[in-house]
Amino acid sequence: MKKVILLSVALVAMVAWKQNDKALEVDKPFKYPRNIAKIFKAHGGIETFNEKKTLVFEIENPKGNEKHTTDLKTRHARIETDKYALGYDGNEAWLVQDSTYFKSDPRFYHNLMFYFYTMPFVFGDDGITYTKVDDLVVGDKKYKGYKISYADGVGDSSKDNYYLYYDKKTREMKYLGYTVTFFSKKSSDKINLIEYSEWEDVDGLKLPKTLKWRVFKDGKIGEVRNEVNFVNAKFSTEALDSKFFAKPNK
Numbered sequence: 001m002k003k004v005i006l007l008s009v010a011l012v013a014m015v016a017w018k019q020n021d022k023a024l025e026v027d028k029p030f031k032y033p034r035n036i037a038k039i040f041k042a043h044g045g046i047e048t049f050n051e052k053k054t055l056v057f058e059i060e061n062p063k064g065n066e067k068h069t070t071d072l073k074t075r076h077a078r079i080e081t082d083k084y085a086l087g088y089d090g091n092e093a094w095l096v097q098d099s100t101y102f103k104s105d106p107r108f109y110h111n112l113m114f115y116f117y118t119m120p121f122v123f124g125d126d127g128i129t130y131t132k133v134d135d136l137v138v139g140d141k142k143y144k145g146y147k148i149s150y151a152d153g154v155g156d157s158s159k160d161n162y163y164l165y166y167d168k169k170t171r172e173m174k175y176l177g178y179t180v181t182f183f184s185k186k187s188s189d190k191i192n193l194i195e196y197s198e199w200e201d202v203d204g205l206k207l208p209k210t211l212k213w214r215v216f217k218d219g220k221i222g223e224v225r226n227e228v229n230f231v232n233a234k235f236s237t238e239a240l241d242s243k244f245f246a247k248p249n250k
Contacts, residue, residue, distance in 0.1 A: 042171035
């Protein structure tokens with residue numbers, strides 16, 4: 001009888017160990033909360049994203065598309081249009097143009113659309129803290145959310161906060177809230193909101209086809225105030241020569 005009891009206890013312990021071990025294995029490849037890992041998986045997997053070295057995409061514009069090229073490992077960037085070119089070579093954010101068409105700060109803009117476009121994968125960067133937040137309620141539907149914050153000194157705007165809202169069933173990202181502190185260098189409570197309204201497959205990864213900036217006040221979502229469409233996106237597992245991201249001699 002004692003042998004039977006001991007065997008039963010051993011089996012229960014083994015099953016419990018297996019279950020705990022299995023749970024650990026699920027999280028072992030990740031350094032993120034389990035729900036964040038599931039969001040990455042729903043979009044094709046962060047491991048797949050990390051295998052890529054170069055990303056090219058264009059933003060539609062009736063007057064001529066804006067072509068973005070980014071080294072995914074160094075985050076060096078180059079943006080080209082008919083009116084101007086700008087980029088970041090790892091040290092300098094540069095701008096070349098024959099007019100005053102581009103009026104923003106090249107350092108602010110060189111990776112702005114890249115970050116919006118490569119959500120949620122850029123939330124796998126180092127130096128990030130993930131905190132659960134209240135659901136975002138849109139009509140009769142609720143979207144689960146996480147606040148994304150950065151350690152001091154990470155990037156040019158470590159005081160920025162992002163709010164990732166996702167569909168509980170599909171685990172797909174649906175809304176992104178964000179603050180802008182680049183210019184003031186001070187924390188902000190003003191949250192801008194983007195709806196990730198349409199997705200497409202790009203080399204096995206689910207990336208946005210259309211982004212819609214929505215009016216957002218007192219937690220309520222209003223009308224669309226701006227829309228951006230992406231085309232001709234492609235990844236490469238080859239890195240470009242660093243000279244590609246250097247400021248041209250004119």
